[in-house]
Amino acid sequence: MKKSLLLSLSILLLFCIPTIVPAEAQGKETSAEFLKEIDFLLLEEKLLTSKEGAFYSAEDFELVPDGSEPFTSTSISGTPVTDFVIRSKVSWQASDKLPKPDAFGYGFVFREQDPQNYLRTFLGLDGSVITDGDFQGRILENPNGKFAEPNAVSSATLTIAANGRTVAVLVDGKLVTKLTDIVWTEPGNLGYAILNGTPADAAAIRCKFEETELLVLK
Numbered sequence: 001m002k003k004s005l006l007l008s009l010s011i012l013l014l015f016c017i018p019t020i021v022p023a024e025a026q027g028k029e030t031s032a033e034f035l036k037e038i039d040f041l042l043l044e045e046k047l048l049t050s051k052e053g054a055f056y057s058a059e060d061f062e063l064v065p066d067g068s069e070p071f072t073s074t075s076i077s078g079t080p081v082t083d084f085v086i087r088s089k090v091s092w093q094a095s096d097k098l099p100k101p102d103a104f105g106y107g108f109v110f111r112e113q114d115p116q117n118y119l120r121t122f123l124g125l126d127g128s129v130i131t132d133g134d135f136q137g138r139i140l141e142n143p144n145g146k147f148a149e150p151n152a153v154s155s156a157t158l159t160i161a162a163n164g165r166t167v168a169v170l171v172d173g174k175l176v177t178k179l180t181d182i183v184w185t186e187p188g189n190l191g192y193a194i195l196n197g198t199p200a201d202a203a204a205i206r207c208k209f210e211e212t213e214l215l216v217l218k
Contacts, residue, residue, distance in 0.1 A: 020056035020076050020214055030055050034087050034159075034213045035172055041085065041161050047168045047178060048085070048161060050217065058212040063106070065196040065205070073109045073120075073193040076212075080187035082111065083163045083217040091155035092207040094125055105130060105195040106207040108160055111188040112174050119184055121160050121169055122195055125205070126150045129176045135184045145169065145177035163217065190214075 042048040058076050065072040092106055105122030111133075112118035119133035119140070129145035148155065148171075159170035164185055170177040192208050 006181055007168075019210075020058045020078065022054065022056055028037050028057050028179070030213060031211070033157075033173070034085075034187065034215075036084060037087065037159050037173060038215060042176075045168065045175065045178070047166050048163050048217070053084075053215050053217040056214040056216065058209075058214065060208065060210045061192060061212075062208045063192050063194045063205065064207075065194060072196060073112070073191050075112075075189040075191040075213075077190040077216075080113075081150060081190045081216055082185065082187040084110070084190065085159065085161040085215045085217070086190070087157065087159040087214075088212040089155070089157050089210045090123070090207060091210070092125075092205060094205045102145065103195065107193055108190065109193040110160070110162060110190045111184055111186060112184065112191070114190040117184060117186065118188060119162075119167070119182065120193055121157060121158075121167065122193070123147060123158055123171065124195075129171065131167055131169065131177065131179060133184060140183060142177075142179050142182075147171040147174075147176050183206075 038051050055194050065073060086108060090106055094104060105124040107120065107122040109118055109120040116134050116137045119131065121131045124130055127146055127148040127150050129147055131142045133140040157172050161168045165182045166180050168183050169176050192209050194205065196205050
């Protein structure tokens, strides 16, 4: 992606900003499904070194681009986060006449400090799982995974685990990609994100995040 398309990382194109709240403060229990995925990443895949940390939840949120930029994000963490596991039930609506399905997607931006230092993971409308980013102005590209055929599904449960140089992505509880050589490991914003193609195509996609749960690792 051209650098000019990445300047929108620092721009919030939304009317309200979702925030995470300690799960206990909301009287919510961490779901059994989330705990199961954490144990899977820790005990079976050895992609986490610990599950010690603080649990949070976030209100349901719909992310709708306004067309001024091809990439829209909004912070939910409030404070910088480095290592975490986040899980959200995501559903989306998209036009069936998208010019390039691989230019559209939804997911999370993380370790975001500015437009030249961040990571992001998307589920693309073409069925791909994409983790990329920027490190001091250098584009980071990683091998993509596959979670579905193009336009085969309109919802999925997305889980992302970031632990040091490791980033793992689960879709509907299944491990799709795991990267162990991530360069950018500094703390930064964690937030919802949507890749909406060209500004002219922004109206073609909208995305809703529900039942979002977060473990910020120590």
